[in-house]
Amino acid sequence: MRQCLFKKLGVSALAVCMLGSLGGWQREQDELRDALAPALTLAGSAARLYFGTHCSSGNQGTFAAFPRLTLAAPPSHATPLEAVRAMLRNEREAAVVQDRSGLIKITLGVLPTALLSTRIARLTFMPDARWNPYPAIEAIQNAPEVQTAMRRLNVQFPGGLRIIDIILGPIGDNRYPHLPSSLENVTMDQALDAVAKTFRDLVVYGECTRPSGAAVFWIDETPLTECPSHFQVYSCFDPPGSERLRGPIVSPDPSVSPGQATGF
DSSP states (O other): OOOOEEEEEEEEHHHHIIIIISSSHHHHHHHHHHHHHHHHHTTTOOEEEEEEEEOBGGGTTOBOOOOOOOOOOOOTTOOHHHHHHHHTTTOTTEEEEEOTTOOEEEEESOOOOTTTTOEEEEEEOOHHHHHOHHHHHHHHHTOHHHHHHHHHHTEEOOOOEEEEEEEEOOTTOTTSOOOOSEEEEEEHHHHHHHHHHHHTEEEEEEEEEOTTSOEEEEEEEEEOSOOSSTTOGGGGGOOTTOOOOOSOSOOOOTTOOTTOOOOO
């Protein structure tokens, strides 16, 4: 029987919005995910998306919508890099590269990279973070070096906290993809690369700038493997014959708006 952990997580209400209960973030992200998945999964590839913009004035200056993309059909029998470039050929500001590990990186416009360049001396992952992408991303964001850089650069993560329940797993099962117990001397960006490659995900980093010059960033991920639900990441890697998780794992509360803090 698979070992899973039922855990309460304090997350940004804006992150809940990104996960699909509010606004168009999830719709736009899912459209990109659905386009990328066929081109990348067979090759075992993963992807990163970076974008920067101005914060929306309609939400206390803290939110920028996920980019609206005009995606084109890729040619058949294209390499992952060729396919993604073809998909985004109508986006004038899109730049697509592939690193030596095969990770596809998509940049839309000009993105400030100072925070992503923050070097972390030693990043330790607790067991839940080793086997699950969201806790891993949380560990990266909470690294002392990243927190110090956020204060120095005047970059914030959106406020507004609420409690959600999420099933984490399969913790400790080496049949499933997992991160090492620690990473040493890596940048924030390299650590996020590791999450994307390990879980075969699309990991998104977005940053928006307020009129004051301060910036807000957020990170999200969505699986590129064929899951029955956006939240059922773990069933993507089930060994043959194992029982899949069913039903929604996360139940966001659409009545909670960004900036409304409910605490842990």
